[in-house]
Amino acid sequence: MEFERRDAPFVTPATNVPAIMREVLYALIPATLAYVWYFGPGLILNFMVAALFCVAGEAAMLRARGRSVEAGLADCSALVTAALIAFALPALMPWWVTATAALFAVVVAKHLYGGLGFNIFNPAMAGYVVVMIAFPLHLNLWAAPDMGDLDYHYLTLLETARYTLTGTFPDYLSFDAISRATPLDTVKAGLRDLRTFEEIRVNPLMGDFGGRGWEWIGNFTAVGGAWLLIRKIIRWQIPLAVLTGLLLPSGIAYFLEPSIHASPSFYLFSGGTMLCAFFIATDPVSAATSNKGRLIYGLGVGFLIYAIRRWGSYADGVAFAILLMNMAVPAIDYLTKPHIVGHAKTPGKSQ
Amino acid sequence: MSAAATYDLGKLHGGLRLPAEKSVATAGQILRAPIPDQLVLPLTQHVGNPSQPIVSIGEYVLKGQLIADTDGSLGAPVHASSSGKIIAIEPWPVSRRYGDTAPCIIIECDGQDQAIETSEIIVDYTRLDPDSLLQKILQGGIVGLGGAVFPTAQKLMQAVTAPLDYLILNGVECEPYISCDDMLMREYAHDVLCGAQILMHALGLPHCQVAVESDKPQALIALGEALGEMDDKRIVLKQVPTIYPSGGEDQLVQLVTNKEVPTGGLPTDVGCVVQNVATAAAINRWVSHGEPLICRVTTVTGEGVVKPVNVLVRLGTTVADIITLAGGYTDQANQLVIGGPMTGKSVSTDRVPLVKATNCVLVLVDAIGEANAKPCIRCGECAEVCPIQLLPQQLYWFSCADNEAKLREFGLTDCIECGCCDLVCPSHIALTSDFRMAKGRMRELADEKARAKRARQRFETRNLRVLLEQEQRDEELAAQKETAREIGPEAIRAIVARARKKPAGDQDEDK
Ligand code: SF4
Ligand code: SF4
Numbered sequence: 115m116e117f118e119r120r121d122a123p124f125v126t127p128a129t130n131v132p133a134i135m136r137e138v139l140y141a142l143i144p145a146t147l148a149y150v151w152y153f154g155p156g157l158i159l160n161f162m163v164a165a166l167f168c169v170a171g172e173a174a175m176l177r178a179r180g181r182s183v184e185a186g187l188a189d190c191s192a193l194v195t196a197a198l199i200a201f202a203l204p205a206l207m208p209w210w211v212t213a214t215a216a217l218f219a220v221v222v223a224k225h226l227y228g229g230l231g232f233n234i235f236n237p238a239m240a241g242y243v244v245v246m247i248a249f250p251l252h253l254n255l256w257a258a259p260d261m262g263d264l265d266y267h268y269l270t271l272l273e274t275a276r277y278t279l280t281g282t283f284p285d286y287l288s289f290d291a292i293s294r295a296t297p298l299d300t301v302k303a304g305l306r307d308l309r310t311f312e313e314i315r316v317n318p319l320m321g322d323f324g325g326r327g328w329e330w331i332g333n334f335t336a337v338g339g340a341w342l343l344i345r346k347i348i349r350w351q352i353p354l355a356v357l358t359g360l361l362l363p364s365g366i367a368y369f370l371e372p373s374i375h376a377s378p379s380f381y382l383f384s385g386g387t388m389l390c391a392f393f394i395a396t397d398p399v400s401a402a403t404s405n406k407g408r409l410i411y412g413l414g415v416g417f418l419i420y421a422i423r424r425w426g427s428y429a430d431g432v433a434f435a436i437l438l439m440n441m442a443v444p445a446i447d448y449l450t451k452p453h454i455v456g457h458a459k460t461p462g463k464s465q
Numbered sequence: 466m467s468a469a470a471t472y473d474l475g476k477l478h479g480g481l482r483l484p485a486e487k488s489v490a491t492a493g494q495i496l497r498a499p500i501p502d503q504l505v506l507p508l509t510q511h512v513g514n515p516s517q518p519i520v521s522i523g524e525y526v527l528k529g530q531l532i533a534d535t536d537g538s539l540g541a542p543v544h545a546s547s548s549g550k551i552i553a554i555e556p557w558p559v560s561r562r563y564g565d566t567a568p569c570i571i572i573e574c575d576g577q578d579q580a581i582e583t584s585e586i587i588v589d590y591t592r593l594d595p596d597s598l599l600q601k602i603l604q605g606g607i608v609g610l611g612g613a614v615f616p617t618a619q620k621l622m623q624a625v626t627a628p629l630d631y632l633i634l635n636g637v638e639c640e641p642y643i644s645c646d647d648m649l650m651r652e653y654a655h656d657v658l659c660g661a662q663i664l665m666h667a668l669g670l671p672h673c674q675v676a677v678e679s680d681k682p683q684a685l686i687a688l689g690e691a692l693g694e695m696d697d698k699r700i701v702l703k704q705v706p707t708i709y710p711s712g713g714e715d716q717l718v719q720l721v722t723n724k725e726v727p728t729g730g731l732p733t734d735v736g737c738v739v740q741n742v743a744t745a746a747a748i749n750r751w752v753s754h755g756e757p758l759i760c761r762v763t764t765v766t767g768e769g770v771v772k773p774v775n776v777l778v779r780l781g782t783t784v785a786d787i788i789t790l791a792g793g794y795t796d797q798a799n800q801l802v803i804g805g806p807m808t809g810k811s812v813s814t815d816r817v818p819l820v821k822a823t824n825c826v827l828v829l830v831d832a833i834g835e836a837n838a839k840p841c842i843r844c845g846e847c848a849e850v851c852p853i854q855l856l857p858q859q860l861y862w863f864s865c866a867d868n869e870a871k872l873r874e875f876g877l878t879d880c881i882e883c884g885c886c887d888l889v890c891p892s893h894i895a896l897t898s899d900f901r902m903a904k905g906r907m908r909e910l911a912d913e914k915a916r917a918k919r920a921r922q923r924f925e926t927r928n929l930r931v932l933l934e935q936e937q938r939d940e941e942l943a944a945q946k947e948t949a950r951e952i953g954p955e956a957i958r959a960i961v962a963r964a965r966k967k968p969a970g971d972q973d974e975d976k
Contacts, residue, residue, distance in 0.1 A: 115785070115794065115815050117801040121898040123482075123884030124640075124806040124829055129846075129891040131839050142808040150913070191840060231840030231892075349845075398844040403858060405845070447859075455478065455853045456728040 123150050135190035137391065141338035144198055145389065148334035149201070152327035154257040155271050156205030164196035167216035167247040175225035193218050198238035201389055202433065203245075204256045206274065206292070208268045208281035211249045215241035220228045235440045236400045239433040246433065252281075254327035258294040259327025260321065267291065273442045289299065297325025297384045298429040301376050306439045311380075322381025332388040339392025346394040351408040356391040357382060359416020367424075381420065390415065400440045407443075407450035414446075476723070477716055479850040480708040481885050483807075485680060486899055490766045495648050497777050501548050504781030505818035506555050509607040512615045513539030520571055524551045528580040531604075532570055541795055541821075542606045542614040543849035546759035546779035549574040559820070560803035560812045569636045569818070573783070583755030591754050595625065598667045598752075605751035606758045606821075611635055611646075611741035612804060613714070617748065621667055623733065630736035633721050634661055634745055636677040636684065637705055637712030640805030643825040645762040646742050648775040650677065650684035653746050654691035660745025661700055665754050668738060672699045676721055678845055680707040687861040703851070708806065710883040714739045715850055728879050743824075763819055765791040769798030769828025784815040784826055789813040797830040809882040812818070813964040837890040846884035847896060853879050857886040857896050864903040869910060877903055 149157045169192050176186040199215050212419030227233040247251050260268055269277065269292070274282050283292065295303070297319050304314035305369045314320065321329045342348045364378040381387065386394070395401060402411040415435045422431025466681040508515040516533035526532055526545040549572045570962060589597050603618035634657065637644040650657060661673045677685050689704055705711050705720050715726040717739060724735040732739050743761065750756045759780055766773035771792025778787055784801065788794060802809040803817065805825055819826070854958040855876050863871040886896045887902035 115798075115801075117799065117811065117813055117815075119813050120800065121812045121895065121901070122802075122804075122806070122808050122810065122882075123887050123897060124800065124802055124809065124811070124827070125888055126831075127882075127888050127890055129889070130893060131842060131891045134844075134891050185839075187839075217839070231842050280596065326940055349849075398842050400844070403843050403845050404848060404856065408845075451875070452848070452854045452856065454879055455719070456730070456853060456879060457876070463611045 131189045134347055135194050137342065137345055138194050139197060141341045141347070142201070142335075142393065144334040144337045145331060147202070148331040152331060153205035153240075154260065154269060154274055155272050156207065156269075156278070157273060158214050160203055160205070161197055161200035163212040163278065164216045165193055165201045167213045168196040169197075169222035171217045172225070175221055177231075178231070178336070179225065181229070186229075189230065192283075193222060195224070195238045195241075198389075198394060199241055201393075201465065202238065202242040202254065202386065204241075204270070205253055206257060206277055206279065207252060209278055210281075211245050211252050215247065216244045218244045231399055233399055234443070236394060236397050236436050239394060239436045243433045243437060246428075248272060255289065255293050256296045256380065257292055264353040281379055294319065296421065296429060297309060297321070297328055297380075301323075301380065301384075302423070302429055305374060305376070308374075311376050321383075323377075323379040325385075327382070328385065329383040332383040335388035335392060339388065342396075348392065349405070349408070351361075351405050352396045352401060352412040353391040355412020356395050356416040356419075359413040359418075360387060360420050361416070363417060363420045363422050381423070385423075386432040386447070387419065390419065390432040390436065394436055395439075400443065400446045402443050402446040402450065404447065404450045404452055406452070407446045410446050410450065411439055414442060444446050474837050476746070477708065477711055477720055478854045479717075479852050479885060480710060481850055481888060482707065483641045483709050485707075485886075486641045486716055486766070487647070487680075490642075490764050490775055491644045491647055493764055493774065494653055495775045498779065498782060498790055499786060499975045500574050500578055500779065502574060502784075503545055503552075503784045504549070504574060505783060506570045506572065506781040507548070507557070507559050507818065507820055508543065508545055508569065508878075509540075509567055509775075510543065510780070510821040511541040513541070513619075515568065516540055516543050518554055520551050520570070522551050522553060525549070526551060526572065528578055529583070529755075529759060530581050533758075533920055537958045539616060539619055541608050542604065542616075543570070544757040544759050544785045545572055545604050546781050547572070547574045549748075550576050553900060555958055557818070558814050559813070560810050560817045560823070562626060564756060565813070572975050575855075577878055584756040587753065587887050588713050591665060594670055595667050599625075601752060602667065602748055602759075605748070607744060607747050607751060608758070608821050609714070609741055610743035610747060610761060610821065610824070612712075612808070612822055612824055617740070617744055621664075621738070623731075624738045625668060627733040628736060629668060629670055629733065629738060631718075631722055631738070632661070632668060632673040633717060633739045634664075634675040634742050635712060635714070635717055635739050635743040635777075636675055636681070636688075638681075639678060639707070639709045639712035640807050640825075641709075642766050642827055643764050644766075645764045645775055645824050647681045647684050648760045648764075649743050649746060651929060654684075654687040655695075656746035656749045657688065657742045658691050658695055658697070658700060658745075659753060660740075660742075660747070660749040662697065663679055663748050664740060664745060665699060672701065674701050674721055676703045676705050678711065679704050684788070701722050709885065710852055710881070713787070713852070713883065715881070728876070756820060761819075761821065763787070763823050764825045765828075766825065767798075767802075767828040768830040769795055769800070771795055776877050778819055781818050782816050787819060787826060788815060788828070794828060795830065797944070798828045799831075800829040802829060803826040808882065810921055836923065838894045841890075841892055841894060844891060846889040846891065850885040850889050852883060852885065853881060855880060857900075861896055861899060862904075863892060864899055867906075869907060872903060872907065877907065909970040913938070 159393035171194040173183050176183045205222055215414040219237035223235050224233045259375050300319055301314055319326050323329055360381050361378050364381040367375040402408050418435035418438055419431040422434055496886055502842050508792055518533045518536050520532045530545045533544050535542055538805045541617055550913055552573045553571040558565055559567045599618050599622050607617045608614040618815040623820050636646055636650050653811050709714055711720055718732045718737045726732050727734050747758050760777055762775055763778050765787055774791050776790055802811050803823055841858050843858055851857055880900050882897050882901055884897045
């Protein structure tokens with residue numbers, strides 16, 4: 115009998131990239147529910163806009179680069195980018211802002227750097243930073259979380275959709291009527307005004323251990339993250355390191371002088387901390403590659419988030435922290451090469 | 466009784482827990498394959514140079530008779546595995562990495578299975594000094610039966626030159642599907658342990674560790690019982706965890722001794738000699754029973770055969786002959802692999818013979834779809850499982866860029882081609898295959914460099930020679946001048962006159 119020839123090993127790999135990306139999307143479902151619960155359906159609309167432009171941008175770039183469009187889209191990575199952009203943006207967002215972020219992420223940050231696997235920067239964060247600089251006003255429009263007790267007008271689905279499509283509010287509402295400071299802004303401004311953290315916490319926007327609403331979005335995000343850990347889609351190094359990198363400096367500062375510092379739990383359960391730890395920093399393409407390298411990378415991200423929130427001019431520091439650490443990856447990778455079995459243990463001596 | 470297995474073990478990085486797929490083939494006993502009509506015995510069934518045939522076409526040979534011998538360099542002799550007539554010595558399809566055919570001696574069996582007289586070749590090895598014992602093993606045609614097929618005697622001769630601490634018998638057999646060593650240990654435990662004693666004698670070592678994977682409890686029991694009967698305290702059983710590739714030679718050394726075999730080195734560099742259990746058994750068959758290496762246990766398995774079995778088969782039997790013992794192919798059979806699913810080689814025809822290296826004939830059903838590799842997403846899973854702690858993702862990157870310096874720096878030459886990284890890669894990149902090719906390119910490059918160096922050396926030698934000759938000529942000339950000066954002007958005039966006269970004379974002669 116005659117047979118075809120192949121090269122070993124003759125075992126089909128157990129996982130594939132589309133499956134991994136799909137798991138990531140599934141893992142975002144709990145966070146999505148919490149987010150929509152507190153901030154309304156805007157997230158879903160933003161995701162749809164982002165997905166549309168990410169996929170269109172990806173397809174166009176794949177075609178332009180002479181790659182198979184079907185195979186490129188099949189990996190679902192564009193959808194993950196879209197989801198992360200949607201989560202990073204405030205729930206109320208005109209479509210062109212979302213579209214700008216999506217297109218920049220996919221076209222520039224991803225494909226101009228060589229496509230999936232070659233991009234240095236996390237595409238979603240790169241896209242987010244661009245609109246943060248280009249549309250500061252829109253990026254500051256955070257609504258109040260729907261806790262049922264705040265004296266506040268919540269937009270209906272229709273009103274949200276209208277704002278998404280046209281960027282205008284119903285006539286009886288103004289920008290200022292909608293806009294609320296986020297907990298991060300509140301704390302930052304409060305501490306700057308020399309109030310103590312305890313005084314700031316009286317603000318109805320502050321929750322039990324984080325920002326109101328935000329803390330529960332954080333919890334649900336962590337649930338999704340735990341799912342990814344259990345499914346071995348991500349490894350523990352980066353999430354743990356990011357949280358540690360944030361917890362250590364905030365914990366020390368709070369321990370030394372609790373009144374003038376926000377509590378560590380506030381750092382963990384407000385803004386995009388959890389999303390960053392489990393979903394953004396864990397993007398394998400733009401993170402360090404060895405386990406030791408990932409610990410360093412995560413610690414760096416966590417510490418930078420702390421530094422930006424405490425001393426920087428932006429309220430949340432996730433995007434900048436990620437992009438800065440992305441740039442450090444080649445150096446980290448170089449410095450954390452694992453010891454090859456059979457080589458001399460002291461670096462430099464191995465041949 | 467030292468029958469209990471011990472556990473204190475070193476650690477291995479990474480590795481994989483693979484589905485064993487062995488139970489079907491280990492359900493029954495080892496089948497004894499019948500004498501085939503024809504035996505195909507390649508001249509090269511070992512690492513080293515081909516053996517030279519010492520029989521001619523038409524000659525009648527007996528079972529166990531030497532039919533091809535080494536030329537004294539690295540290699541192993543070949544013996545006839547049954548009696549019959551030599552009908553050809555010609556190229557035949559074989560399973561090898563490079564090239565598809567190799568010269569083989571083809572014997573038409575007469576079915577008598579008549580063996581050579583063994584009384585003279587059986588020796589009491591305890592009366593031999595280690596050197597003579599090694600010479601004896603050399604004549605048995607014995608090679609490493611775990612798959613590496615390095616000539617055993619020469620491996621041992623090399624080993625005794627180093628200070629040794631450990632003799633490890635490898636009964637790990639960690640690749641899925643393969644169970645020939647498991648069955649051998651169950652049914653021939655005594656042979657394995659006697660082989661261990663012979664090896665200890667040959668190496669002058671006072672103890673031996675037999676390492677068996679934890680998923681082979683029956684083999685462990687069989688060995689334990691045999692050991693109890695023999696009451697040899699020097700032999701210790703070790704149970705090692707079921708993790709692929711703990712049966713790799715260097716990996717096993719790491720597990721048993723907690724020492725890393727240095728890069729580019731051998732286990733002997735850390736005082737270890739590793740021998741496969743089947744090799745040990747073969748040594749005993751030869752030394753104590755006069756039976757050279759003419760048969761081995763092979764696993765015939767996979768979803769592509771009807772009834773997976775382990776068979777004791779005469780070397781030279783073709784795959785086609787042996788498949789019938791396993792009930793034939795199933796309808797879906799579409800890939801024939803010699804060896805295991807992780808490191809085996811696929812062959813295009815079942816006419817290939819079973820040789821000393823063939824521990825497994827694997828028939829698979831679903832050829833995995835043509836490599837549809839996606840870009841590497843740097844997930845690091847490959848590095849997580851690499852037993853050498855390499856960074857396959859970086860190696861792949863540098864291999865795509867053909868960056869030889871970086872490939873060396875990141876340890877490409879240390880890659881044992883175990884295939885672990887392939888199995889976990891979500892992008893389905895054929896990493897191992899890529900590394901195999903990159904190594905090949907590197908070797909070629911090294912050859913080229915060596916050739917270039919040789920050429921340059923030749924050129925430089927030539928230049929030097931020319932230079933030396935020139936100097937010599939100059940010196941001679943100078944010396945002549947010196948002589949001329951010494952003899953004085955008259956003499957020179959005389960010479961000149963002579964020279965002037967000469968052409969005239971020449972002309973005269975021409976006329
Ligand atoms: S497993 Fe595959 S995709 Fe992941 S880092 Fe390794 S080569 Fe890249
Ligand atoms: S094939 Fe090479 S690189 Fe891949 S896991 Fe095995 S040793 Fe490591």
